[in-house]
Amino acid sequence: MLDEMDKRIVDILVENARISLKELASRVSLSSPSTSERLKRLEERGVIRAFTVDVDPQALGYTLQAIVRIRPLPGQLPRVQRLIEEIPEFSECDKVTGDDCFVARLHLRSIEQLDEILDRLIDKAETNTAIVKSQPVKRRLPPL
Known part of the structure; x- marks a missing residue:
């Protein structure tokens, strides 16, 4: 505490x-x-892990964000996880319980780029994508 x-x-x-x-x-x-x-x-104590900067993806040309729920096909979980880790447009990813194994955030320059990235997963996983319209609550700390 x-x-x-x-x-x-x-x-x-x-x-x-x-x-x-x-x-x-x-x-x-x-x-x-x-x-x-x-x-x-x-x-x-690990309370402070790093001193960092907050970079605005839009200032770098990433005008779209998408949330992608990813459900690997049987036997494909390790390959799908490696792919997510290797694709730099995935800015964060959580491994979750439930029907989907991963919930990830993508930063994109275009819808075409979204198609290109999802095409890399198509034979290894089912995906469900939502385009982010706004982010009313930015990433923040839990109450201290």
Whole structure:
């Protein structure tokens, strides 16, 4: 569990992972060495896994997103999983219970590109695709 100070640190870093240590310390009313030590402990505990950037796929020309439910044909699960891992347009994928084995997000430049990618899976899996119209809730942390 996180104490209130650690929660404040994480909240601030979620907003801006590039904040300077000095500014972070100031915002949480701690000294820089104390803040640095808390950051180190959060990393060691695996609470903070990385400091990263948030890139907008649309700025890179990926104007479409699709959610694809994938059900491998009998005996094809390992091959399908490898294919998903190898196709860079799959930006994330969850292995799930239920009728489908995978639920994946694709970033695409065109509908034609969607067809090309799904054609690579057609002889190994059944797919069901939905085009994303908007994303009212962006990826976020669960409550701290």
